[in-house]
Amino acid sequence: MNLNLDFATILERWPAFLDGALLTLQLAFIATLLGTVIGVLGAIGRRSHHPVVSRICGIYVEAIRNTPLLVQIFLVYFGLASLGLKFSAFAVAAAALTINVGAYTTEIIRAGFDSIPRGQIEAAEGLALSRAQIYWHVVMWPAIEKVYPSLTSQFVLLMLASSVTSQISAEELTAVANYVQSDTYRAFETYILVALVYIVLSLVMRAGFWLLGLVIFPRRRRLGTPL
Amino acid sequence: MHQTLNATPQSPVVSLKNVHKSFGPLKVLDGVSFAVDRGEVLVLIGRSGSGKSTALRCIDRFEKIDSGEIVVCDHRVSDPKLDLRALRQDVGIVFQSYNLFPHLTIEENITLAPCSVKGVSKAQAKEQARQVLAQVGLEDKLHQYPEQLSGGQQQRAAIARSLAMQPKVMLFDEVTSALDPELTGEVLKVIEALAADGMTMVMVTHEMGFARGIANRVVFMHRGKVHETGPAAILTSPATPELAQFVGTGL
Numbered sequence A: 001m002n003l004n005l006d007f008a009t010i011l012e013r014w015p016a017f018l019d020g021a022l023l024t025l026q027l028a029f030i031a032t033l034l035g036t037v038i039g040v041l042g043a044i045g046r047r048s049h050h051p052v053v054s055r056i057c058g059i060y061v062e063a064i065r066n067t068p069l070l071v072q073i074f075l076v077y078f079g080l081a082s083l084g085l086k087f088s089a090f091a092v093a094a095a096a097l098t099i100n101v102g103a104y105t106t107e108i109i110r111a112g113f114d115s116i117p118r119g120q121i122e123a124a125e126g127l128a129l130s131r132a133q134i135y136w137h138v139v140m141w142p143a144i145e146k147v148y149p150s151l152t153s154q155f156v157l158l159m160l161a162s163s164v165t166s167q168i169s170a171e172e173l174t175a176v177a178n179y180v181q182s183d184t185y186r187a188f189e190t191y192i193l194v195a196l197v198y199i200v201l202s203l204v205m206r207a208g209f210w211l212l213g214l215v216i217f218p219r220r221r222r223l224g225t226p227l
Numbered sequence B: 001m002h003q004t005l006n007a008t009p010q011s012p013v014v015s016l017k018n019v020h021k022s023f024g025p026l027k028v029l030d031g032v033s034f035a036v037d038r039g040e041v042l043v044l045i046g047r048s049g050s051g052k053s054t055a056l057r058c059i060d061r062f063e064k065i066d067s068g069e070i071v072v073c074d075h076r077v078s079d080p081k082l083d084l085r086a087l088r089q090d091v092g093i094v095f096q097s098y099n100l101f102p103h104l105t106i107e108e109n110i111t112l113a114p115c116s117v118k119g120v121s122k123a124q125a126k127e128q129a130r131q132v133l134a135q136v137g138l139e140d141k142l143h144q145y146p147e148q149l150s151g152g153q154q155q156r157a158a159i160a161r162s163l164a165m166q167p168k169v170m171l172f173d174e175v176t177s178a179l180d181p182e183l184t185g186e187v188l189k190v191i192e193a194l195a196a197d198g199m200t201m202v203m204v205t206h207e208m209g210f211a212r213g214i215a216n217r218v219v220f221m222h223r224g225k226v227h228e229t230g231p232a233a234i235l236t237s238p239a240t241p242e243l244a245q246f247v248g249t250g251l
C-alpha cells in the first residue's frame, strides 16, 4: 500500500482556509452571543407562572432538540425564501445556529436557575429587592456561574456543528474544504488539515471562555473553586 | 370607611390580632394575637410544629394569613394592597440557614440592598458595611466570600446585612440552631448587643437561658394558639402545665 500525501498543494490555499476559519468563528460568536440572550429569556419563560409563556418556551425547546440541525437550517433557508425574503447564506446560517443553540442554552440555564435554593430568593425578598433585581443579582449570575462549563461546551459543540451550514453554501471552513478538495483532488489531505483547524478553533474558544470566566466571575478568580 | 393609622410612639411596632392561617387542612395559626412595642424583645417559644416560624413569616408577609389583622410599623400587612417592598425595608429578617449570597463578598452581600433598593451611593454603602460589620465583630471579613467564614461568622454577617437596611424591627428564626454551642454564643452576644441598643425584635429560639435573659415578653405557642404569655419570669414559674413541661421544670 502506498500512501501518497501531498500537503503542499493544499497549504497553497491557506488564505481560503483562513477566511473559512474566520467565518466559522464569526458564526460561533454570533450564535453564542444571541444564544445566551435567548437562553436567559427562554429559561425565565419556562419558569414563568404564565402557562402560555412557559408552554411556548417548552415547545420551542422540544422542537429544536428533537429535529436535526440540518433540517432546521433548511427550514430557515427555504422558509425565508418562500416568504420572498432574500438573505445571505451567512445570515441564514447565523440565524439557524442561533435558534438551535438557544434551545439548548435555555435548558442549561433553566437547570442553573432551578439550582438556586429557595432560601436565597427569600433572603433577597426580605431585603426588599424587586423581582427583577432578585433575578439579576441573586438568580442569574450564580446560576450562570454554576452552569458555565456546560454552557461553554455547548457553544464549542455549536461551532463544530456549524460545518453543516456548508450545505446552504455559507462560506465557512467546511465549505472551503469542499471546494478545495474538488479543485485539487486531494480530499484526504484537505480534511486532515480542516480537522486540525477545527481542533485549533475549539482550543481557542475554550481558552477564550476560560478567560471570560475569570473576568465575569470574581469569586472563581479569587477562590478557584466551582460555585 | 376610611381609616388612617396614627404613628404615635405608643402604637406597637408589630401587632397581630386574631390571626388565622391554615396550610390546606392543617390549621397552623388559630387566633394568634400579640404585640411588640418599640425597643421590646419578644421571644416566641413552643414545640416543633406549634406555628412559631409561620407566625414570624406572616409578619414579613412570607405567608399570607387567612383572617385577622397584622400591622407592622404602620403597614397593614393583611391588606391586599400592601406595599410589600416598603414593609420589607422596615423589617429585617434572619433565617436559620444564613442564606448569604455565595457569589458575592461579604461587603457586596451587605451593600447590595442599600444600593439597589434605597439608592445609597456605593461609597456610602461601603462605609455603612464597615460599620455594621464592626457591630457584629467581623470588620476583617469585608472582602471574604461567605464560604470562607465559619457558620457563626456567616450568621453574624447575615445579621449585619439586615442591619445595613436600617430596619425598625428585626425578626430572627432560630438563628443559632445550625451552630455548635461555641458559635451559638458569639451570635447570641451580637443579638444581646442589638437589644441593648434598643432594637425592636421578635425571635424564635430554643435557647431558654438566652430567652430568659433577653426577653421583655415571652409568647408560648401551643397547637397554633398563644397558650401562655408574659414577662421572662413565666419561663421560671409557668402558669400552665404545657409551658411547665416545655421548659422542663415539671409541676
Ligand SMILES: Nc1ncnc2c1ncn2[C@@H]1O[C@H](COP(=O)(O)OP(=O)(O)OP(=O)(O)O)[C@@H](O)[C@H]1O
Binding pocket: B023, B026, B028, B046, B047, B048, B049, B050, B051, B052, B053, B054, B055
Ligand atoms: N409551606 C407550608 N406548607 C404546608 N405546611 C406547612 C408549611 N409551612 C409550615 N407547615 C406546617 O405548619 C406547621 C407549623 O410549622 P412551623 O414551621 O410554623 O412550626 P415551628 O413552630 O416553627 O416548628 P419548628 O420548631 O420545628 O421550627 C408544621 O406542621 C408544618 O409542617
Ligand SMILES: [Mg+2]
Binding pocket: B052, B053, B054, B173, B174, B204
Ligand atoms: Mg420553625
